[in-house]
Amino acid sequence: MNTPPDDTTLALWLEDELTGDARAAVEAWAAAQPDQLAARAELRQWKRQIASVIPAAEEPPHAEFFNSRIARAIRQQDAPTVPASRRPGWQRLLVPLAACAGIAFAFVVGQKTAHPPSVAAIDVSQAARALPVEPLIYTPVKGTHAEWINHGDTHGSPVIVLDGLDAIPDSIDLTGTASHVIPAAHGTATAGLFTPPVPGQP
Amino acid sequence: MKTAVILLALFFPVVARAQSDPGRAELARVHVQVCYGTDGDATQAGPSAKPAPEDLIERMEHGGAIHFKTYRILGEDTQPLLRSYENWAQPLKPSDEVLVRFEAQGKPNRQTAVIDLELWLARKKVVKTDATLDMSKPLFVLGPEWRGGRLIIAVSLAPKAKPADK
Numbered sequence A: 001m002n003t004p005p006d007d008t009t010l011a012l013w014l015e016d017e018l019t020g021d022a023r024a025a026v027e028a029w030a031a032a033q034p035d036q037l038a039a040r041a042e043l044r045q046w047k048r049q050i051a052s053v054i055p056a057a058e059e060p061p062h063a064e065f066f067n068s069r070i071a072r073a074i075r076q077q078d079a080p081t082v083p084a085s086r087r088p089g090w091q092r093l094l095v096p097l098a099a100c101a102g103i104a105f106a107f108v109v110g111q112k113t114a115h116p117p118s119v120a121a122i123d124v125s126q127a128a129r130a131l132p133v134e135p136l137i138y139t140p141v142k143g144t145h146a147e148w149i150n151h152g153d154t155h156g157s158p159v160i161v162l163d164g165l166d167a168i169p170d171s172i173d174l175t176g177t178a179s180h181v182i183p184a185a186h187g188t189a190t191a192g193l194f195t196p197p198v199p200g201q202p
Numbered sequence B: 001m002k003t004a005v006i007l008l009a010l011f012f013p014v015v016a017r018a019q020s021d022p023g024r025a026e027l028a029r030v031h032v033q034v035c036y037g038t039d040g041d042a043t044q045a046g047p048s049a050k051p052a053p054e055d056l057i058e059r060m061e062h063g064g065a066i067h068f069k070t071y072r073i074l075g076e077d078t079q080p081l082l083r084s085y086e087n088w089a090q091p092l093k094p095s096d097e098v099l100v101r102f103e104a105q106g107k108p109n110r111q112t113a114v115i116d117l118e119l120w121l122a123r124k125k126v127v128k129t130d131a132t133l134d135m136s137k138p139l140f141v142l143g144p145e146w147r148g149g150r151l152i153i154a155v156s157l158a159p160k161a162k163p164a165d166k
Helices: A007-014 A020-030 A034-053 A066-078 A089-113 B002-020 B054-061
Strands: A145-149 A159-163 B026-038 B070-082 B087-089 B098-104 B112-121 B124-134 B139-146 B149-158
Touching (some): A007 A020, A020 A034, A159 B124, B026 B054, B026 B098, B054 B070, B054 B149, B070 B149, B112 B139, B112 B149, B124 B139
Parallel strands (some): A159 B139
Antiparallel strands (some): A145 A159, B139 B149
């Protein structure tokens, strides 16, 4: 084969993706193309380097959503602080001394230039407690309201009370034909095998 | 014989894919019960409805938010909580009037799991929340009215299926 391959075929050959006759034909052409042989060798070397760094298989992470991250951030805030690194005694005293001097200076300056506050001070001491600690509830149907009731003791179960829902018509027989029948295949059902009822619904 | 070979060939990739995808690993199972609570005639629930067990009634009525004279269980379903995929429970099979969608949020411990939970009624999503499910404490949802009473959906965590159950 003396005619050069098209770009797609050449790219496949460079990536070692060609097989059979197509590969043999390009090999015959490339035997007289030292630059192409060098390019393929360089690509192979690059692949080997990548393969040595990246693991062949990786465990998928557990799903983690918005509230989980908030909860983790709160835990991190409450965690004890890491002890400072060891430094000479006079260096460790330097920072608090400088801070005290700065505070004293600011206090003196403030006393001399103070004016009565024009707006009421905002108490932010309770701000951290305003973070949501109960699960978030979202009701997409207009006119529906959900209330989360958690009894807070070890025996009580949480209850979500839904109000404003349309009643299910009495003519609908919910018990139908297969009540209490746990499917034989339970424990093996997977996403994708069960299609959500109406895609695009809220 | 030929049909069996074809079915095997069709089925094998599905099995192989399920075994090779760690995202489909079962973390726990989610048990969903649909109860009917009423102060009127409990036979309205239909002949196949079963009386609710006493411990379930006690838990439902513990805080006072739920209180009826009579309770019946209309149906139940148990489905695996998958590591990286959503899953659905259909407690009133074959009816899809009540569906529960759930998805794991993080790795559960032995007793509890935080999940993303949705309740669908009449093919519409009516509530979505992120709940901590417990083995011993179901989450109750006091739902819509039906035949003079109300539906109560109980969602709880169940132990993982033993390999022989799968």
